[in-house]
Amino acid sequence: MDVFLRIIAKLSDEIYFNLIRENRYMHFVKGLGVSLQLTFFAALIGGVIGLFVALARLTNNKVLNAVASKYVDIIRGTPVVVQLLIIYFAVFASTELPRTTVASIAFGINSGAYVAELIRAGIQAVDKGQMEAARSLGLSYAQSMYHIIIPQAIKNILPGMGNEVISLWKETAIAGFIGLEDLMRGAEIVRGRTFSNYTPYLVIALIYFYITVMMTAMLGKMERRMRKSD
Amino acid sequence: MIKVVDLYKSFGDLEVLKGINNEINKGEVVCVIGPSGSGKSTFLRCLNMLEEPTGGEVYIDGIPLTEHKKDINKLRQKVGMVFQQFNLFPHMTVMDNITLAPIKLKGLSREEAREKAVTLLRKVGLADKDYEYPNKLSGGQKQRVAIARALAMDPEIMLFDEPTSALDPEMVGEVLNVMKQLAEDGMTMVVVTHEMGFAREVSNRILFMDDGIIEEENSPEELFSNPKSERTRSFLSKVL
Numbered sequence: 001m002d003v004f005l006r007i008i009a010k011l012s013d014e015i016y017f018n019l020i021r022e023n024r025y026m027h028f029v030k031g032l033g034v035s036l037q038l039t040f041f042a043a044l045i046g047g048v049i050g051l052f053v054a055l056a057r058l059t060n061n062k063v064l065n066a067v068a069s070k071y072v073d074i075i076r077g078t079p080v081v082v083q084l085l086i087i088y089f090a091v092f093a094s095t096e097l098p099r100t101t102v103a104s105i106a107f108g109i110n111s112g113a114y115v116a117e118l119i120r121a122g123i124q125a126v127d128k129g130q131m132e133a134a135r136s137l138g139l140s141y142a143q144s145m146y147h148i149i150i151p152q153a154i155k156n157i158l159p160g161m162g163n164e165v166i167s168l169w170k171e172t173a174i175a176g177f178i179g180l181e182d183l184m185r186g187a188e189i190v191r192g193r194t195f196s197n198y199t200p201y202l203v204i205a206l207i208y209f210y211i212t213v214m215m216t217a218m219l220g221k222m223e224r225r226m227r228k229s230d
Numbered sequence: 231m232i233k234v235v236d237l238y239k240s241f242g243d244l245e246v247l248k249g250i251n252n253e254i255n256k257g258e259v260v261c262v263i264g265p266s267g268s269g270k271s272t273f274l275r276c277l278n279m280l281e282e283p284t285g286g287e288v289y290i291d292g293i294p295l296t297e298h299k300k301d302i303n304k305l306r307q308k309v310g311m312v313f314q315q316f317n318l319f320p321h322m323t324v325m326d327n328i329t330l331a332p333i334k335l336k337g338l339s340r341e342e343a344r345e346k347a348v349t350l351l352r353k354v355g356l357a358d359k360d361y362e363y364p365n366k367l368s369g370g371q372k373q374r375v376a377i378a379r380a381l382a383m384d385p386e387i388m389l390f391d392e393p394t395s396a397l398d399p400e401m402v403g404e405v406l407n408v409m410k411q412l413a414e415d416g417m418t419m420v421v422v423t424h425e426m427g428f429a430r431e432v433s434n435r436i437l438f439m440d441d442g443i444i445e446e447e448n449s450p451e452e453l454f455s456n457p458k459s460e461r462t463r464s465f466l467s468k469v470l
Contacts, residue, residue, distance in 0.1 A: 127315075127317070129313060129315050129317035130317060130319065132280055132313070132317065133311075133313060133317035133318075133319070133376075134319075135280065135303075135306065136278055136280065136306060136309070136310070136311035136380075137306070137307070137310075137330075137331040137335070137379070137380070137383055138303050138304065138306040138307035138331060138335050138383060139303065139330075139331060139334065139335065140303050143334060147330060147334070148319055151321050152319075152320065152321050155321075
């Protein structure tokens with residue numbers, strides 16, 4: 001009984017100091033906003049880059065091909081945190097762009113390489129006869145891609161894309177390296193004030209986890225809707 | 231209508247077509263028969279540039295195809311094609327499968343295209359299937375939709391690449407009947423097939439291909455009852 005009471009007391013202390021006092025929960029709320037924003041825009045940018053890079057890799061144009069595959073190699077061959085720092089301190093050093101924008105671009109460029117591979121594989125998995133049938137009707141390559149191949153490829157791509165967004169969501173935890181106050185950084189700030197060993201980390205772990213659960217549920221819904229014509 | 235001059239096609243070191251010359255006239259139904267690997271399908275696929283010839287030329291209405299690669303999409307509209315594996319678009323309804331190309335390429339309105347699709351579906355005996363997805367159809371029904379889809383572009387000529395080879399035996403008849411009807415309506419057709427009965431009954435001319443060349447060509451009566459070449463004879467003795 002005594003032990004139990006002590007745990008309760010300790011827990012309420014932790015909650016009070018890490019969340020309530022001085023409205024410290026706001027660090028988490030604001031951090032969540034920043035992290036979500038980064039994930040959203042990075043996924044958007046990554047999706048667009050990924051689509052074009054995938055198409056570039058699928059054409060017969062040697063230059064496009066080489067550029068696209070170098071991009072994928074370089075991005076996949078270096079740590080994302082290093083890419084983020086280079087993009088912030090070197091590429092965009094002399095611009096006035098807000099940090100969230102720079103970070104979104106950096107994460108987007110990173111994600112684009114993985115998305116490109118997903119899209120490429122998804123497109124290649126569509127039966128060759130589909131392109132032939134479309135072309136035999138007189139549709140151009142671009143029309144065939146747009147109306148026939150890509151809609152079918154999306155079904156192949158979607159599960160992998162979900163994984164990509166989920167990893168992106170957690171990867172944004174390094175945004176603090178360029179001074180952004182994301183979830184991770186919010187936890188650090190609170191911890192700096194309260195000297196709690198781990199409570200702020202537990203709080204953000206829970207937040208990261210539940211957002212991931214929600215994303216997974218949304219993706220499941222989308223996949224079920226896509227399966228309509230199977 | 232289609233003229234083939236000295237057509238060669240290689241895949242890497244493998245020479246599949248070794249000099250094909252032929253002419254297909256308006257209203258003709260030409261069946262291409264021959265053993266597997268003889269180059270029948272490759273020959274057919276060269277006629278609309280799904281395979282690019284390594285040598286020679288294919289003329290459609292006098293236009294050399296390999297010299298007009300930029301216009302190939304326009305030229306392909308004149309040439310409908312039906313595939314062994316149907317290749318219907320699985321993410322679209324039967325109606326959308328048929329109307330997509332006419333709307334995008336011929337500038338038909340949605341209503342015009344639908345009206346036409348309904349007529350075509352009636353023609354192939356599938357008037358009630360317009361809003362089904364392809365996976366709900368049997369093989370024979372899929373192939374008939376594929377024929378309707380090709381016809382929706384008002385082609386001048388139709389190419390059939392073993393259209394019944396992937397079908398269960400009981401469905402072969404329904405597809406062949408549609409093709410027979412098409413032939414009677416005067417459509418120009420080139421049909422790669424293993425259906426000797428169909429070839430004999432419907433075609434005006436048969437090309438027997440073996441080892442990348444046209445070994446023998448003749449009217450069906452002559453070719454089936456009186457084959458000139460030894461290889462034709464040996465092939466026919468195995469399949470008839």
